[in-house]
Amino acid sequence: MNTLSLEFVQRALIAVALAAPMLGLLxxxxxxxxxxxxxxxxxxxxxxxxxxxxxxxxPVDAPWASxxxxxxxxxxxxxxxxxxxxxxxxxxxxxxxxxxxxLGVLLLTVVTKRFNVHQLEAVMFGSVLTVTRTDxxxxxxxxxxxxxxxxxxxNALLLDGTDARLSAAKRLPSATLEYGLVVLLTLVIVASVxxxxxxxxEAMLLVPAAAGRNVARSVAGLTWASxxxxxxxxxxxxxxSASVNAPSGAAIVLLLxxxxxxxxxxxxxx
Amino acid sequence: MNVxxxxxxxxxxxxxxxxxxxxxxxxxALVGPNGSGKSTFLDCVLGLVAFEGTLQLAPDVRLAxxxxxxxxxxxxxxxxxxxxxxxxxTRPSFLGIGAATKAEVVTALSRTGCESLLNRRVSELSGGExxxxxxxxxxxxxxxxxxxxxPEAGLDxxxxxxxxxALEQAKRDGVATLLISHDAQAITLxxxxxxxxxxx
Numbered sequence: 298m299n300t301l302s303l304e305f306v307q308r309a310l311i312a313v314a315l316a317a318p319m320l321g322l323l324x325x326x327x328x329x330x331x332x333x334x335x336x337x338x339x340x341x342x343x344x345x346x347x348x349x350x351x352x353x354x355x356p357v358d359a360p361w362a363s364x365x366x367x368x369x370x371x372x373x374x375x376x377x378x379x380x381x382x383x384x385x386x387x388x389x390x391x392x393x394x395x396x397x398x399x400l401g402v403l404l405l406t407v408v409t410k411r412f413n414v415h416q417l418e419a420v421m422f423g424s425v426l427t428v429t430r431t432d433x434x435x436x437x438x439x440x441x442x443x444x445x446x447x448x449x450x451x452n453a454l455l456l457d458g459t460d461a462r463l464s465a466a467k468r469l470p471s472a473t474l475e476y477g478l479v480v481l482l483t484l485v486i487v488a489s490v491x492x493x494x495x496x497x498x499e500a501m502l503l504v505p506a507a508a509g510r511n512v513a514r515s516v517a518g519l520t521w522a523s524x525x526x527x528x529x530x531x532x533x534x535x536x537x538s539a540s541v542n543a544p545s546g547a548a549i550v551l552l553l554x555x556x557x558x559x560x561x562x563x564x565x566x567x
Numbered sequence: 568m569n570v571x572x573x574x575x576x577x578x579x580x581x582x583x584x585x586x587x588x589x590x591x592x593x594x595x596a597l598v599g600p601n602g603s604g605k606s607t608f609l610d611c612v613l614g615l616v617a618f619e620g621t622l623q624l625a626p627d628v629r630l631a632x633x634x635x636x637x638x639x640x641x642x643x644x645x646x647x648x649x650x651x652x653x654x655x656x657t658r659p660s661f662l663g664i665g666a667a668t669k670a671e672v673v674t675a676l677s678r679t680g681c682e683s684l685l686n687r688r689v690s691e692l693s694g695g696e697x698x699x700x701x702x703x704x705x706x707x708x709x710x711x712x713x714x715x716x717x718p719e720a721g722l723d724x725x726x727x728x729x730x731x732x733a734l735e736q737a738k739r740d741g742v743a744t745l746l747i748s749h750d751a752q753a754i755t756l757x758x759x760x761x762x763x764x765x766x767x
Contacts, residue, residue: 322661329643451659452652459640459650463701465613466632466714467654506643514688515646520661 306539308428309492313531313549315436316489317501319443321527323485324506325519326451326478330458333503334390335375335479339486340499341397342371347420347495348404357412358419358427365487371397372479380472423494423546432491439488446481454478455516492535494546501527504553511560526556570628570712570743571612575620582607584620587761589712594734594744596757603763605747606635609714612745624712631710633701635717635747645689647681648672651704675707676700679729694721699729706733712743719750731756 300306327336346367350360371393379389408417419427447454457464457474464471482502489498509522534549541548569588577584582604589595597605610616612624613632624630649660651672658665664672676682679699684692692700698721705713715734719727727750734756737744748754 325643329640329645331642447659448662449657451661452654452657455645455649455660456653459645460634460638461615462610462613462632462634463637465615466630466705467708468630510642510644513644515644515660515686516649517661517663519644520659 300536300539303539305426305428306535308430308433309535309539309545310532311433312428312436312492313535313545314528315433315440316485316492317527317531318524319436319440319485320489320498320501321505321524322443322447322520323482324502324504324523324527325509325516326454326458327482327502328506328510329455329516330478331386332478332482333499334387334394335372336482336486336499336502338375338390338394338397339368339372339483340495340497341394341401342368343486343490343495343498344421345397345401345404347417348401348408351408351412351417352404357417360420361487364490365483368483368487369480372483373476376475376479380475418544419494420490421494421496422544423490423492423497423549424544428491435488436492439485443481443485446477450474450477492531492545493549494544497544497546497550500550500553501531504550504557505530508553508557508560511557511564526553526560530556568625569623570625571745572623573608573612573620574622576608576611576618576622577620578604578607578611578616578618581616582611582618583764585761585763587759589743589745589759591711591743592738592741593759594738594746594757596746596748596754596760597763598748598754598760599763605763606716608763609634609716609745609747612712612714629708629711630714631705631708631712632714633698633705633716633718635720637697637701639690639697641690647676647684647687647689647692647700650689650700651675654704654708671707676703678706679703679726679733695723695726698722699726702730702733706737709740710742712745713737714745716747717749718746719748719753727752 343364346364347360349367350363351357375393379386453469454474457469457471486498493501505523505527508526509519513519513522530549530552533552537548538545569590571589574586575584585608599605611618652664652668655671656668673682679702681699718730
C-alpha cells in the first residue's frame, strides 16, 4: 500500500508542513538570543506538565491545559528570575532543568502506577498516528501567530538579542520582547508536541538554525535555510516514521542531525 | 537646555558619586582611572544598572551609544546592512531589505567612511571597523544625547581623524555628547570635564 494514501500519514504531513516553518522561522532567534539550553528546559517542562496533567485527571493522550500552564509558569518564571539575578542565564536554566527533571520523574513514577507508560510514549516521542484535525487547526493558528509576531517584531527581537546597550539606547522594550518571545516559544512547543514529542521538540528549535548557520552568509539566508532544513527533515521524518513504524519525533531529529553533519564542512570559523 | 543632569549617582563598589550636567552642544568628557566606573555610569544613563542618587534625562530624548564592549553576534551571520537596517524598518530582514532602507544605511555608513563594509558579517569586522560602523549608526540617528565609551579604542590614525571630524560635526549640530576617553586629541574637543575617582 502507498504510504501517502494513508489518511494518518496525510494528516501528519500537513502537521509537519505547519510545524516545521514555524519552528524554522523561530530557530535563528533562539540561536541569536542564546536560548538553546532554555528551549531544552521548556521541552523538559512539557514532559513534567504531561505527568502533572494525567495526575490531575486530564486525558492521558491530551493533558494540554497542564502542559501549557506548567510550561508557561516555568518559562515566564525563569525570565522573571533571570532579569533580577546576577547569576548567569545558563546556571538558572540548569537549576530549572534539574527541578523539572526531578519533578517529572517523580510524577511519572506515580502516573505509571495508574497507566501503562507506553500510553505516554506518543507525547514523549511524537506520533504520526495520533494527529487529529483539531491538532492541525492548533498548528495552523500557531503558525499564523508566529508569522504575525515576526513580521512586526523580528528586527526588534534581533537587535535586543544582539547588544543590551544598543537595545537600551534605541529604547526597545527589552522586558516585553523577552517575555513575549518566551510565551511564543512555549506556545509553539506545546502546539508541536503531538508530532515531534516533548523530548524532541527542542531539537527543531535549535538544529535548523545551527545547520543553516553552516551555509548562510546573512540572517536572511540563515532564516530561509533554517525553514528549508526544518521542512525537509520534518517531511522526511514522517515518511521514515510511517515506513518503519517508529516515533516521528525521533526520525525527524535524526534527519535534523544528519542535515547538520552534511552542512558542517561548509561552516566558516567565524 | 540640560539634556542630562546627574546628582550623586553612585553604585556601591562600582561607581563613586558622579554629578554633572550636559546641555545641547556640550561635549562632556568623563575621565578617571581604569575601574573607576566610567562605563558603569553610562549603563546608569541607559537604565541598565540600578543606582543611588538622581539622574534626569530630558523628556523623550533621543539616545545613541557607541559601547566600549559590543556583544559581537558570533552565533549568527548578521551583516552590517542587517544590523543597521533593523533599527530603521520593522520589515524583517528575511523578507528582503528595501532600496530606501539600504540607501539610508549606506548614507549612514558614509559618515565614517565605511560604506564598503555594508555586506560584511559583523563578526568578521576588526575592532576598529566595528567601532566606525557603530559610530556611523549612532550619528545617523540624529541623537540629542550621544554616549561614547572610548570610541577611539582600536582605531588607526585615519579612523581617529574620522572620529574627531564626526565629533566636531555633532558639536556644531547641537548634539550633547558624553565622552569617555583616554585619547588626548578627543578630549581636547571637550567643553567640560568631570573626573571620577576610585569606586572602592
